[in-house]
Amino acid sequence: MKSDLKKIWAVLAAREKRQAIGMIILVILMAFAETIGVVSIMPFLSVLARPDIVQDNAVLTWLYNRFAFNSNQEFITALGIASIVLVVGSSAFKTITLHLVNRFTFLLRHSISARLLSGYLHQPYEFFLRYNPSELSRNVLSEIDQLHNGLIKPISQLIAQGAVALAMMLLLLFYNPWIAISAALMIGLLYGAIYVLVRKRLGNTGQARQNANGERFQACNEALGGIKDVKITHAVEAYQQKFNQSSRDFSRHQANAETLSQSPLYMVETAGYTGLIILALILMKQSNDIGQVLPVLGLYGFAAYRLLPSAQIMYRGFAQLKFSSAALDTIHQHLSLPRQENHPASTALIPQQEIRLQGIRFAYPSAPDKAVLQDFELVIPANTSVGIIGKSGAGKSTVMDLLLGLLEPQAGTLSVDGQVIDSSNIQNWQAAIGYVPQHIYLADTSIAENIAFGVPAGQIDMQAVERAARAAQIHEFIVNELPDGYQSKVGDRGIRMSGGQRQRIGIARALYRDPPVLLMDEATSALDNDTEAALNQAVNALAGQKTIVIIAHREKTLSQLESIITIFNKCI
Numbered sequence: 001m002k003s004d005l006k007k008i009w010a011v012l013a014a015r016e017k018r019q020a021i022g023m024i025i026l027v028i029l030m031a032f033a034e035t036i037g038v039v040s041i042m043p044f045l046s047v048l049a050r051p052d053i054v055q056d057n058a059v060l061t062w063l064y065n066r067f068a069f070n071s072n073q074e075f076i077t078a079l080g081i082a083s084i085v086l087v088v089g090s091s092a093f094k095t096i097t098l099h100l101v102n103r104f105t106f107l108l109r110h111s112i113s114a115r116l117l118s119g120y121l122h123q124p125y126e127f128f129l130r131y132n133p134s135e136l137s138r139n140v141l142s143e144i145d146q147l148h149n150g151l152i153k154p155i156s157q158l159i160a161q162g163a164v165a166l167a168m169m170l171l172l173l174f175y176n177p178w179i180a181i182s183a184a185l186m187i188g189l190l191y192g193a194i195y196v197l198v199r200k201r202l203g204n205t206g207q208a209r210q211n212a213n214g215e216r217f218q219a220c221n222e223a224l225g226g227i228k229d230v231k232i233t234h235a236v237e238a239y240q241q242k243f244n245q246s247s248r249d250f251s252r253h254q255a256n257a258e259t260l261s262q263s264p265l266y267m268v269e270t271a272g273y274t275g276l277i278i279l280a281l282i283l284m285k286q287s288n289d290i291g292q293v294l295p296v297l298g299l300y301g302f303a304a305y306r307l308l309p310s311a312q313i314m315y316r317g318f319a320q321l322k323f324s325s326a327a328l329d330t331i332h333q334h335l336s337l338p339r340q341e342n343h344p345a346s347t348a349l350i351p352q353q354e355i356r357l358q359g360i361r362f363a364y365p366s367a368p369d370k371a372v373l374q375d376f377e378l379v380i381p382a383n384t385s386v387g388i389i390g391k392s393g394a395g396k397s398t399v400m401d402l403l404l405g406l407l408e409p410q411a412g413t414l415s416v417d418g419q420v421i422d423s424s425n426i427q428n429w430q431a432a433i434g435y436v437p438q439h440i441y442l443a444d445t446s447i448a449e450n451i452a453f454g455v456p457a458g459q460i461d462m463q464a465v466e467r468a469a470r471a472a473q474i475h476e477f478i479v480n481e482l483p484d485g486y487q488s489k490v491g492d493r494g495i496r497m498s499g500g501q502r503q504r505i506g507i508a509r510a511l512y513r514d515p516p517v518l519l520m521d522e523a524t525s526a527l528d529n530d531t532e533a534a535l536n537q538a539v540n541a542l543a544g545q546k547t548i549v550i551i552a553h554r555e556k557t558l559s560q561l562e563s564i565i566t567i568f569n570k571c572i
């Protein structure tokens with residue numbers, strides 16, 4: 001419990017911590033405002049029922065004389081108006097506080113999920129080889145809700161109800177300390193015992209809920225993301241079942257947690273009711289005077305009536321905390337991941353002599369003992385075009401990712417003109433590269449936005465877009481065949497484009513910034529012979545001005561290049 005609270009505190013940014021303290025103070029004041037609202041009616045009712053109390057009660061006498069009332073009637077009216085003003089004032093204060101607390105907690109949800117996404121986007125590429133994207137979306141979009149509903153909201157309720165319960169206790173202590181203490185002890189012990197009994201179960205259910213949530217995100221993403229394969233392989237039913245199973249488990253765990261956090265109210269109510277009857281019987285046996293027994297019982301009843309709802313809400317808060325601790329653990333851990341800052345480079349590191357991979361050893365994190373590359377050497381002279389071939393699985397794409405600086409080798413270096421590429425100059429190196437990956441990702445926006453990827457729509461250089469599209473042999477298609485030319489939408493992941501068109505948009509994207517280095521990973525595999533020939537011609541036209549590295553299966557694709565390097569994977 002203590003460590004959960006510590007983790008929540010750690011999840012807050014410095015400004016949010018200050019705001020949280022302000023909110024706690026406001027919530028406590030709100031609880032007292034509520035108590036004042038309830039209590040303010042008492043002097044009015046007392047004087048109304050028994051006007052001579054004004055003379056007996058020192059406070060009332062002082063008030064009466066201080067404001068120089070002429071009659072009890074006037075005094076009662078003034079007390080009534082004062083009570084209304086206090087109730088209205090406390091309601092207004094409560095409404096404002098409620099809004100401030102709601103704003104704070106909901107904006108906190110936004111701020112934590114934005115920081116979480118930003119943290120993920122600033123992780124090295126290898127991080128994304130370890131985590132499934134569904135798991136990361138789950139954390140940013142859904143686990144954050146669990147944190148909000150299961151932790152942040154319950155904590156604010158816990159504080160508010162704790163303050164209400166305390167205020168009520170003070171009121172009861174004032175009337176009858178023994179009754180107040182014994183009622184609070186009984187309620188506290190009962191809830192405490194129930195919490196001890198169910199907390200382990202709540203923790204386990206919370207963990208199972210988180211797993212089921214991840215599985216349901218994954219099933220949904222995979223089915224919709226791979227819809228073509230899902231349809232063609234008749235996997236619709238299998239995916240539906242996979243989703244149903246995890247979605248049902250997710251709901252079941254939430255229902256269990258709700259029951260575990262709500263049902264003690266009925267048990268405690270039953271125990272309280274039984275306690276009252278037993279107390280009545282004992283008191284009756286002792287004094288046999290109903291006139292003495294009833295006020296005591298009434299006060300117990302009142303104490304239970306005022307304390308129970310607060311105690312229940314507090315218990316529910318603790319239960320929700322336990323249920324949400326798995327979500328908290330994940331978010332806390334991921335928010336503390338060290339960030340890899342990306343500062344857009346002002347100058348590109350343009351190779352004048354060579355790009356060199358030297359003494360490289362690389363193994364993927366999931367198979368650290370199986371080196372994909374060992375003692376690997378590669379020299380690419382500047383402003384030449386080099387082809388890389390090798391069997392499937394030989395490590396061509398891995399070499400490309402090392403050249404891109406996306407993967408870090410366990411041994412050896414990547415250098416440009418003798419300058420080793422590390423965290424201090426990686427941005428400058430990447431600023432020099434245009435890259436065409438094996439699978440081109442198209443966003444569901446216009447062709448122009450896809451070519452000028454990541455540039456806000458208003459800042460796109462349309463001349464550069466057209467130049468890149470011409471070089472990638474796609475300009476004619478865009479202007480002649482698409483209804484809105486460069487503003488035509490490509491559909492989700494480019495669903496409205498053919499494989500070859502997608503690839504040419506990818507090539508145009510790599511050329512948009514007119515980079516001095518062009519890296520292509522099987523960039524021409526989906527093109528027909530004529531387009532491939534035209535594209536090769538365009539690439540040849542760039543030869544001598546740019547350093548070009550192309551990976552391909554087919555040697556024919558590389559026939560025009562100045563040198564071809566074959567990769568043999570020593571571990572296969």
Ligand SMILES: Nc1ncnc2c1ncn2[C@@H]1O[C@H](COP(=O)(O)OP(=O)(O)OP(=O)(O)O)[C@@H](O)[C@H]1O
Pocket residue numbers: 129364365366367372390391392393394395396397398399
């Ligand atoms: N994320 C990964 N985790 C673990 N192993 C990986 C990962 N990616 C690739 N590998 C392994 O590394 C080896 C080299 O893969 P790579 O993709 O570089 O080959 P490739 O030559 O580009 O193959 P292809 O021509 O089929 O694309 C393969 O044995 C592959 O199974």
